[in-house]
Amino acid sequence: MKKTLYTLFLAAVISSCQNRAPREKAEILYFGGPILTMENTPARVEAVAVKDGKILFAGTKSDADRYLEPTTKMINLNGKTLLPGFIDVHGHLTSRAGTMDAVDLSPDPYGTVNSIKDLQIAIKNYIKSNKIADKQPVIGNGYDDAIMVEHRHPTKTELDAISKTNPIIVIHASGHASVANSAMLKLVGITESSKDPAGGHIGRDKKTGKLNGKLEENASFTALLTITEMMSKGKDTQAHAMENLMKAQNEWLSYGQTTICDGRTMGENVALLEKAASQNLLKADVVYFPDYEYFKKDFEAFRPKYMKYDNHLKLAGFKFSDDGSPQGKTAWLTQPYLVPPEGQSKDYKGFPIFSDDTLYEDLKTLFQNHITAQLHVNGDAAIDQAIRVIKRLKDENIYKPELRATLIHVQNSRPDHIQKIKELGVIPSYFSTHAYLWGDWHYSSVFGPERASFISPANSALKAGITFTIHHDSPVTPPDLITAVYAAVNRKTRSGMILGPNERITPLEALKAITINGAYQLQEEDRKGSIKAGKLADFVILDQNPLTIDPENLRDIKVLETIKEGNTLYKRD
Template sequence: MTYKLPLLLALLGATAVHAADADTIYIGGTILTVNDKAPTAEALAVKNGKIVAVGTRKAVHAAEHGPKTVIVDLKGRTLIPGFVDAHGHISGVGMQAVSANLLPPPDGPVHSIADIQRIMRDFIATSPMVKSTGFAIGFDYDDSQLAEKRAPTRQELDAVSTEIPIMVIHQSGHLGAFNSKAIAMAGITADTPNPSGGVIQREADGRTPNGVFEESGLALIAYKIMPKTTPTQAMAMIDAAQNIYMANGYTTVQDGKTDAAAMAMLTGAAKAGKLKVDIVSYADLVTLKDDPILRGPWMSRNYTDHFRIGGVKLTFDGSPQGKTAWFTQPYFVVPAGQKPDYAGYPAFPKPGEAQGWVDMAFKNNWQLLVHANGDAAIDQLITTVRSAEQQFPGKDRRTILVHGQYLRADQIPELKKLEIFPALFPMHTFYWGDWHRTSVAGPQRAEFISPTGAVLAEGMMFSIHHDAPVTFPNSMRVFDSAVNRTTRTNYVLGPAQRISPAVALKAMTLWPAWQHFEADRKGSIEVGKDADLVILSANPLTVPPATIKDIKIDATIKAGTSVYTRPGVN
């Protein structure tokens, strides 16, 4: 009996779009498809950057193997879809890559303010960027992990240099510390008032800036003094950032809250053919407002040279670990100098201000991402989106709640009703879980941070992310944090909010692809989708959960092309 090809494939156990002589066939390992209809496969074939067959080894080989086909033996390893970055800032990672590393362990060497001073002195002495710009930047100090449990003061940074302006950014990205030279360059004095939605921390006299600037206060000084980068420097930063993401298995990367300078850098890289992964930008609505770029061809559901603008972003509050997030209840331990009822503050304190920005996004049918960490900020998100939906109904905008650290249980049904998609941040359980319990919110409230389990129980999709450069875009640490929720001291923070490895894999692939309106072409291993793939050293669904963080990214493939191979791996 003779069968036509489609029937033959069905009998053999494969699905395919016939394209004989596939470029590549993957065999010899576990293939996790993230497709509920066929969760695993023995083989897949790729041609012209697309998946053309998935199924049994015999069927895929029969249908797709040709004289030029390259056979890749996985050697027992695991193949998964490429990770989709649910929220991060690749432009910030580029800046981080050329700045001093002030992270605490396990990602950096800093334990104290003395360490910050030592590292910044060494950086000023050796950095080509400092030499070319006359400006020194350090990234990601974390007062919760410093011996002093506070930020460095301007005097402590003056001890590093009084000649070169110094800016060190808190790991949250919502605060920063500056030396006296930088403060003077910005024209900020004791008479400079706090900006709306921000704070300039003061010395004992209540007037003199102590060097620490919060939220819009950080923007007030940073935008005035940040050095401009040359096109060559900008390309080098994007290159360095892409390499970091590809080494962590990301094939689609987000740039959240892209300002004008970063937008120029990213579009320039795209036009120059420098992008190797897809980058989706969400423009900073407050600074770009009605900029023509938001109505041009870059604002699209489709990529041009690996870049597109997916929508816009707003920030409703600050950082819980930096104690600027906006809560309905006071902080467990209020910051020095604050009243006992201190509960953070909104980014838009003026009546109707937040609503105006949300209305602008909805009126233009721009997908909207809103950073909201504290439950008061999430209340504001729910209220403003509800009002905007009533005024501008009928569109699938997929509004995104970014972070949602202190999302309350009673707010989850409201998100579902308004179709607000939660992009959650369980990485906090490791990096700041102990700090949340002992200082930010106390032991009871901290158990419910980033409540992935409760959101899943409500029948909702969600994504999980790293928010790089807040943390490194370490995909397996993201995975681990959602599955295990262990803190630095190995305390399990909110065991009821843990999710299974299979759900965590979806929350890093298919569900963020849906979040970005890209699930029709990304996020799972199915015929017709982009061949965005990652080879892992082990299967995250079967290894002991505590070892997930130790799994290595052996290779990353973007649209069928290898863009990263782990050194020493064949």
């Protein structure tokens, strides 16, 4: 008994001494509004103290006061909501920078091109207002046949009606297809005798067999790279490319993201990112995943950079594009598309990009070197292939779950995939905005009711205990994670239909998918993704609390401020 009393007395004395010991003093204190930690305990705190770019304390306001000094900057949220900075686990920063000068062909709700006539007018106006010289190439980006009233791609003939002398190419919103006019096809060397490249398709009129201007997958990517190289010849394009990269970075910041992803870095864009880092131009953390096939020969040069930040830039793995786009109808399915794209038969199922053997050998090289990968898999056949190949590597003790390989998009997932994904130890990252933007299209034209109802099955993953993330895939959409959260929570299509109500998740789970889960996917959960002492002071301030407003209104939430390591990088006017 005496020993117990003595032990309690000694503990009380030690605690008292610790309380009187000098504490580190905060440079900044946030208080006065909901602070959502994304931790299970505590889920919400009253105040956050920051010092040297890190979270010093998160807890009650009365306890936080002990960290104050006269110079502490006091930031009253005035009822606004503070969260961890959003984490972009799959977007395309350099692709967005590369399309910054393109004609914007986005449809509603982000643009105004809702028909082929609108597209023609937009390009004509661009040529006229910018005084584009005769024979100068013109690139448009973001047209979407799923939303335009005709529900089809434009044709070579319709682009020829804009100009027969200016080479014109328009890129589909998915990024997986494009359409070129006659002058552009001639410029990039595509003729009536051209054959489909590996992993790509050159479109032809079903009746005449003649080129219709449509290019899919590798046929489109090759043409775009050729055009880019031609347009940059003899020009000093580096300064302009850097300017556009900074514009793209600022766009991500305006949407609350403190970690930005470049999910398929190609061509000169690796050098562009490295130059931006060397010049201290990266304000947010940028993680990049070079296209493995493009850079395979340079693999040894990349290895020493893996998972090491250098001036906010980190090589986080490599990217594989295993199939195409469901809304563009190039994704690889096991069952035919409900309505095949023009020129295809009723049993058309899309197509793969890789053989199993190629994917196996490439992933084997990465996993043996303890390097992770993102695999773009939209169709269920592509998901099957990824699961099949990674399982083989896991059975051979080459793939280990701690690598956290990620299946990107996973749109046309099937219920039987869920347990297989869990057993493999890979992370599904869902492009949930599909349910909102293209849900009606998937229901009526792409998959049909049953398959469409299971796209982006976040709740099935949640119930199975799988850590999943959500992404925006910009520039397919703007870097808008709030709309992605809205879509995951409501699964309401543009027409108002609830697409797969059983796959809806709560606002909290959707927010975790773009914060703490995103940090886990990128192997940074020890320093990002939640508001906890010791982690980076990466925050976003919202005008409303996403956990208390009507879920139908989540899309209306505005980012007021984006803060990286205690420094404000974006503030809404």
